[in-house]
Amino acid sequence: MPEYRTSSLAKKLPSTVPFVGPEAQERAHERAFRVRIGANESVFGPSPQVKKAINTAAINAWKYGDPEFFDLRHAIAEHHKVAPEHIMVGEGIDGLFGYLARLFIEPGDKVVTSAGAYPTFNFHVAGYGGELALASYRDDHEDADALIELSQIHRPKLIYIANPDNPMGTWWPANTIEKMIEQVPDGSLLVLDEAYGEFAPDGVLPTIDPFDPCVLRFRTFSKAYGLAGIRVGYAIGEPTLIKEFNKIRNHFGVGSLAQAACVAALSDQAYLMQTVLDVAAARERLYQIALDNDIQSIPSATNFVALDCGRDGEFASTVLQHLIGNGIFVRMPGIAPLNRCIRVSVGEQKDLDQFAEALKGALKAVSG
Amino acid sequence: MPEYRTSSLAKKLPSTVPFVGPEAQERAHERAFRVRIGANESVFGPSPQVKKAINTAAINAWKYGDPEFFDLRHAIAEHHKVAPEHIMVGEGIDGLFGYLARLFIEPGDKVVTSAGAYPTFNFHVAGYGGELALASYRDDHEDADALIELSQIHRPKLIYIANPDNPMGTWWPANTIEKMIEQVPDGSLLVLDEAYGEFAPDGVLPTIDPFDPCVLRFRTFSKAYGLAGIRVGYAIGEPTLIKEFNKIRNHFGVGSLAQAACVAALSDQAYLMQTVLDVAAARERLYQIALDNDIQSIPSATNFVALDCGRDGEFASTVLQHLIGNGIFVRMPGIAPLNRCIRVSVGEQKDLDQFAEALKGALKAVSG
Numbered sequence: 124m125p126e127y128r129t130s131s132l133a134k135k136l137p138s139t140v141p142f143v144g145p146e147a148q149e150r151a152h153e154r155a156f157r158v159r160i161g162a163n164e165s166v167f168g169p170s171p172q173v174k175k176a177i178n179t180a181a182i183n184a185w186k187y188g189d190p191e192f193f194d195l196r197h198a199i200a201e202h203h204k205v206a207p208e209h210i211m212v213g214e215g216i217d218g219l220f221g222y223l224a225r226l227f228i229e230p231g232d233k234v235v236t237s238a239g240a241y242p243t244f245n246f247h248v249a250g251y252g253g254e255l256a257l258a259s260y261r262d263d264h265e266d267a268d269a270l271i272e273l274s275q276i277h278r279p280k281l282i283y284i285a286n287p288d289n290p291m292g293t294w295w296p297a298n299t300i301e302k303m304i305e306q307v308p309d310g311s312l313l314v315l316d317e318a319y320g321e322f323a324p325d326g327v328l329p330t331i332d333p334f335d336p337c338v339l340r341f342r343t344f345s346k347a348y349g350l351a352g353i354r355v356g357y358a359i360g361e362p363t364l365i366k367e368f369n370k371i372r373n374h375f376g377v378g379s380l381a382q383a384a385c386v387a388a389l390s391d392q393a394y395l396m397q398t399v400l401d402v403a404a405a406r407e408r409l410y411q412i413a414l415d416n417d418i419q420s421i422p423s424a425t426n427f428v429a430l431d432c433g434r435d436g437e438f439a440s441t442v443l444q445h446l447i448g449n450g451i452f453v454r455m456p457g458i459a460p461l462n463r464c465i466r467v468s469v470g471e472q473k474d475l476d477q478f479a480e481a482l483k484g485a486l487k488a489v490s491g
Numbered sequence: 492m493p494e495y496r497t498s499s500l501a502k503k504l505p506s507t508v509p510f511v512g513p514e515a516q517e518r519a520h521e522r523a524f525r526v527r528i529g530a531n532e533s534v535f536g537p538s539p540q541v542k543k544a545i546n547t548a549a550i551n552a553w554k555y556g557d558p559e560f561f562d563l564r565h566a567i568a569e570h571h572k573v574a575p576e577h578i579m580v581g582e583g584i585d586g587l588f589g590y591l592a593r594l595f596i597e598p599g600d601k602v603v604t605s606a607g608a609y610p611t612f613n614f615h616v617a618g619y620g621g622e623l624a625l626a627s628y629r630d631d632h633e634d635a636d637a638l639i640e641l642s643q644i645h646r647p648k649l650i651y652i653a654n655p656d657n658p659m660g661t662w663w664p665a666n667t668i669e670k671m672i673e674q675v676p677d678g679s680l681l682v683l684d685e686a687y688g689e690f691a692p693d694g695v696l697p698t699i700d701p702f703d704p705c706v707l708r709f710r711t712f713s714k715a716y717g718l719a720g721i722r723v724g725y726a727i728g729e730p731t732l733i734k735e736f737n738k739i740r741n742h743f744g745v746g747s748l749a750q751a752a753c754v755a756a757l758s759d760q761a762y763l764m765q766t767v768l769d770v771a772a773a774r775e776r777l778y779q780i781a782l783d784n785d786i787q788s789i790p791s792a793t794n795f796v797a798l799d800c801g802r803d804g805e806f807a808s809t810v811l812q813h814l815i816g817n818g819i820f821v822r823m824p825g826i827a828p829l830n831r832c833i834r835v836s837v838g839e840q841k842d843l844d845q846f847a848e849a850l851k852g853a854l855k856a857v858s859g
Contacts (some may be wrong), residue, residue, distance in 0.1 A: 127595075128680075130593075132593045133738060138734060146559065146561060164555060166553065177552070178549065182535050182777065183720060184752070185720060187512065190512045218741045226498065228498065250797040351554060352551060354555075376585070376586055447672070
């Protein structure tokens with residue numbers, strides 16, 4: 124095998140990836156999933172206006188996207204009632220996390236997050252040689268106080284929290300996050316991941332202070348807007364910080380088609396509200412499915428629900444394998460005690476009917 | 492202005508970008524370009540089959556793209572008659588260059604390229620602290636011998652050459668590149684940028700030796716396939732090297748829609764051949780326009796032609812500004828002596844009619 128003169132950092136990195144796609148599992152099982160409710164995608168899809176915009180944009184697919192995202196940044200800014208210089212667009216929140224890690228992290232730098240929180244953030248931090256200091260979840264919530272305490276010890280460059288949380292679906296009221304922002308140590312930046320923000324009830328998302336240099340917020344078109352297949356996310360923050368991304372990003376990385384789709388998605392807030400209602404109804408159905416099977420569900424402010432299988436990670440993993448073997452794509456948290464749960468994204472009624480039956484079978488099989 | 496604890500590398504980076512998009516110029520001039528022939532996009536657009544595929548994929552836009560690009564990698568592999576493990580897909584060649592620089596370059600590492608060659612490659616190298624050693628163009632060609640000589644001195648981690656070249660459109664026969672590959676010093680990697688490869692005549696692209704650890708080749712759907720607006724490129728190379736990208740890339744960065752579009756583009760080789768013919772005809776027209784204006788054109792194997800304005804960079808820049816002021820989007824090389832030229836992408840007949848008239852006016856204005 125040839126030896127390449129890759130960087131000392133690259134040589135140390137594992138080739139493991141944060142998430143294996145459902146397609147890889149389908150290929151391994153030589154069978155397509157009949158229900159795809161594992162990646163917190165929105166089965167309700169994007170607005171019909173987005174589909175129209177994509178069809179129109181297809182005619183212009185030969186043109187590079189505007190590297191400054193003018194129209195999209197303005198639409199996002201208007202939506203959040205901030206000026207466009209507070210907005211950076213990128214190849215999904217994941218892409219922006221990669222850029223953020225690149226901007227801040229040098230080998231040995233500390234980053235604070237929760238054990239079991241979003242692994243792709245950790246992947247990018249580790250990818251630049253950063254070291255994680257981990258707080259534990261408390262009662263299935265990321266522990267805001269513990270994250271701040273740990274930050275006061277480590278003075279990390281970045282502190283991560285998702286509100287609402289993934290993989291548990293739990294949330295904090297805005298004032299908990301606001302208090303956290305106030306307590307961010309000097310020289311630390313709070314990475315506030317609001318990928319599921321559109322699903323949250325009133326009072327969960329803090330008011331945006333677009334000049335606060337202590338916090339950078341992240342949103343996406345992949346979840347509530349139903350556009351995971353075009354990968355666009357954005358950051359909202361203080362303009363000096365926003366501008367830093369220009370030094371390093373893949374300027375033409377978000378194409379014209381994706382930009383047009385996102386502008387259309389933002390313009391149809393009525394559709395978004397309907398999706399949020401559909402998701403809420405499907406979440407209730409998942410709670411009911413848990414009840415019907417005598418297991419607990421964790422109340423969620425997202426488009427998924429963590430179902431507590433009632434024992435340890437090994438048990439939950441067996442349940443998961445049964446579901447997957449039965450054609451149902453779901454995932455589970457990676458770390459105890461969260462991994463006593465499986466994480467089920469909302470689906471359409473027919474998806475959840477099939478899940479309900481498969482779960483019953485799986486629990487029966489593994490308990491018997 | 493707040494001070495951020497960004498990395499020592501990030502602090503040193505300029506905020507200049509390789510290319511300002513035409514949209515930014517349109518906003519600055521408060522007027523849309525009437526002819527867009529500056530970014531080497533394909534005005535002939537993608538295949539009708541691609542448009543169909545995009546419309547179909549729009550229905551599934553809620554699904555993340557397969558992070559392993561199974562279908563697309565297999566289609567690319569089949570097209571090039573190699574196995575899929577030789578293929579890596581990314582967010583345009585630019586995105587892959589970013590990953591490549593990240594994998595290899597540490598501060599102070601040397602990279603060899605030509606003065607005036609593709610600036611986005613340099614942007615990514617500099618972004619990881621790499622230092623460029625520059626060979627001069629010779630007779631408007633990247634100088635393969637000089638690049639190798641410089642590489643023998645510096646033993647760089649990466650050596651860049653584009654064949655056919657951008658911004659001059661010139662090319663080398665395959666055996667020049669093959670000889671170059673043979674002479675790559677131990678521990679160096681030749682970055683062979685074939686973004687314009689589909690336009691080249693027979694005998695220009697070397698046969699692919701997919702196990703050669705000395706060369707990594709890059710192709711794109713942005714040029715001949717007419718899909719700049721969805722940003723997908725790929726690398727062809729030795730499998731160990733290809734796998735390295737998995738350690739660091741944005742795994743879900745190329746969405747399901749983009750992947751479906753590229754599979755459809757590859758499947759319509761008849762359309763590609765027609766595009767290549769249309770481009771060749773338009774190139775002839777650009778040569779004729781040069782002749783009509785008593786200026787030289789540089790023979791090109793790409794979808795653009797460098798027109799030699801006959802004096803220095805300042806003169807060419809004035810011609811360029813006239814064209815831009817007259818609603819014609821074109822670009823020019825950044826470095827002498829290449830910058831005696833303007834670089835004009837092929838257009839549809841009506842585009843080139845307008846360009847011909849505008850060029851005549853511009854030359855008259857600046858010469859008079």
